[in-house]
Structures are given as C-alpha cells and as structure tokens.
Amino acid sequence: MEAKSSELIGTESPTAHPLRLLLDGRKLRDGGIGVYIDNLILGLLEIGGVSITVIYGDDRCRDASYADKVEWLWDPATPYSFDEMMKMSSRIDFSRYDIFHTPHYMLPYRIPIPTVVTVHDLIHISHPEKMWYPAVARFLIRSAVRRADGVLAVSRHTQAGVKRLTRAADEKIRYVPNAISPRLLSPASESILPNVESPYLFALFSNTKPHKGLADLVAAYEEFREGQQWRAYAAECPMLILAGFGIERYVSSAEGRAVLAGVEGVRAIGAVSDSELALYVKEALALVVPSHIEGFCLPAVEAQAVGTPVICRPVPALLELVTEKDTVADSFSITSLAKAIEAGLARGGASDRTPAAAHVQLYSCVNIASMVRSEYERILALRRGS
Secondary structure, eight states, rough: OSSSOOOGOOOOOOOOOOEEHHHHHHHHTHHHHHHHHHHHHHHHHHOOOOOEEEEEGGGGGGGTGGGGGGGEEOOOOOTHHHHHTTGGGGGGGGGOEEOOOOOOSSOOOOOOSSSEEEEEEOHHHHSSSSSSSHHHHHHHHHHHHHSEEEEEEESSSHHHHHHHHHOOGGGGEEOOOOBGGGGGOOOOOOOOOTTTTSEEEEOOOOOOGGGGHHHHHHHHHHHHHHHHHGGOOOOOOEEEEEEEEHHHHHTTTTHHHHTTTTTTEEEEEEEOOOHHHHHHHHHSSSSEEEOOOSSOHHHHHHHHTTTOOOEEEEOOOHTOOTTTTEEESSSSSSSHHHHHHHHHHHHTTTSOOOOHHHHHHHHHHHHHHHHHHHHHHHHHHHHHHO
C-alpha cells in the first residue's frame, strides 16, 4: 500500500513579486509545531518568491541556520494567552505585510490582512488532559476557522474533523501535510552511536502526554521480550531506545521511574542532536509509534524517508502514511502492539531498506512550501477579486 498523497507533487506557482509573509514563530523550538514552522521557513526560503518576517518571543527562536535570511519581529505575547488573542494585533504594523499565518489554531482578533491558520489535530477535544479543554478548544477552533481566509490541515483525518466541527466550506480547509526536515536526511558521518549495545527499536517522544502511549509501549515491549519469539530470527532481543525532549522530563518524574523500573532492555536517552537523531532513526530495526491519536506523525514519515520501517497502532492519520513495509497493530491493546512489534521485526530482515525517492520528494520542504505558497496566492487572489 502506498501513502495516499501522490497528487501533492507539483503544485508550485510563480509569484511576480515577493509575497510579504508575517509568520507567527513564537513556538519555534517547541515540539511538533516548532518543527512545522522551522521546515516551512526552510522550504519557503528555498523556493523563493516570499519575504518572511517571523514573530518571536524568546531569543532562542533566532538560533537557526536561516536567522539572517528572515526579518524578526519581537512580541511579548505568550502562546495560548489572552494577550495573544486580544492585544498582539494592536502592536503590529500590518501594512508592511500581505498575509499573516498562524501555525496553530489561536488566531488573534482584529488582523486587517488575509489570514491563514494551520490546524494540526483535534487532540484537545478527542483526548483532553483536562475536563475544560474540549469546550475551550471547540470555541477557539470554530472562531479561527470562521475568521480565517484559509485553513491548512496536516492530515486528511484532521481536515475531515475540522469540517465536521466547523461546517466550513470544503474549499476553505485544504490538506497540506508536514515536511521532512532536510537535516534528518543527512545523518552524522560517524557510525558508532552512544548507548547502543545491540540491534534496537526506536521511539521518539516530544512529550509524554497520555495519548502518546509511552507506558503502553514499555508494557508491550516487555510482553514482546518475555514471549521469546524473537529467538527465531535473532541471537539477542533488540533493545528499545526512547528518545526526545519528553523522555528527558519523563525519566526524572515519579511516574516515569515507576513505568521504567525493572524493565530489561529499555534505554532512555532523552534529547539528541539532529545529526544523532538522523543516525538513530536510520540504524534502527524499526520506529515504533504507540500513540492513540496523531494529527500527522512526522517521525513516521522521516523514518520512511531513510528506509526504516514503522510499527504503529491503527491511528487514522497514520493509516494515511503507512506503506507495505510498515506494520499496523490490529487494535489499540497492549497485546496487539506487542504482536505488531513481533510481526514487524520478523519480516524486517527481508525488507528492502532503500528509501523511496518519490516519498522523499512528496514530503520535502520544497514541495510542502510550494503548496503553502500556492494557498497564500490563492487567498490573496480571492481577496483581490472580492
């Protein structure tokens, strides 16, 4: 089965004069949304035709390879705040820009130029951590979609969910997936990884919220290890390496220590550099994604781009991405995930690990940025026409 997005290639359209973009980058270096912003900027700079100004609040946001290629605009508003919604727009001279793009569903009020909103998922509604999240998220998403000129959804599952929630017209909510970071396509040259003593499974967590399924993964790995079926195709049981900023915080918590205590073969390494991450993913037997829900799941696409198979649960957004090399659990149970790990590893040795060039092109920063720029131009043309 091929990922269902081949029609996304080749959407670039020329722009006569540079489009003046104001991009909210205050969540740079903050989880998946930060990666989304980073990759979008890289892609837009490469295709050209866009002059980018990035709103930031933390000086660490400017620690980027493209720092001198964009204009930076400081604003004190914190993400998801009253100040962001009600006051930020009064501090900005919008006459300098053609379009404003916010990479999450908080669209400030009183923005006088065309606006674009990216919605990554509806997790605050479907899998809330606090009981009041759904009501607030429904209001904010409906408000943002109603007021925005265009909405980008990073998966078809999210696109369909936003349409059901807001009843917006089909043409207003466009599917534009996340992009693969070019950094992940250039692993470090050294072939020796720290903390690696045997073949391993790899899992990456930007956070360890309940819907990410970290505790389930540890339990499933323990069940897989104790089942001993791996002896049919391996001399030793593969390790499970847990990485990411979320793991760094998790191992220092009481909950994390309780989950990981006494589980043989699990190694929590925390955050790693981009070059190390690229190598960890490339050398892994498989990337395991134990999530109960995802808006897109960029790590899965990145693993596929370097030839590493994916093992996951039947999450709708992931089902859009999996190929014949990947393994999907039959259900969301821990036992089903353990069996998927077993099945994925059992056939993994015979799988071709050559990355698919079409896949890399499909989710490249350039292709995704071309799609986004086309949406900017479409929205501006509609505004001019009206």
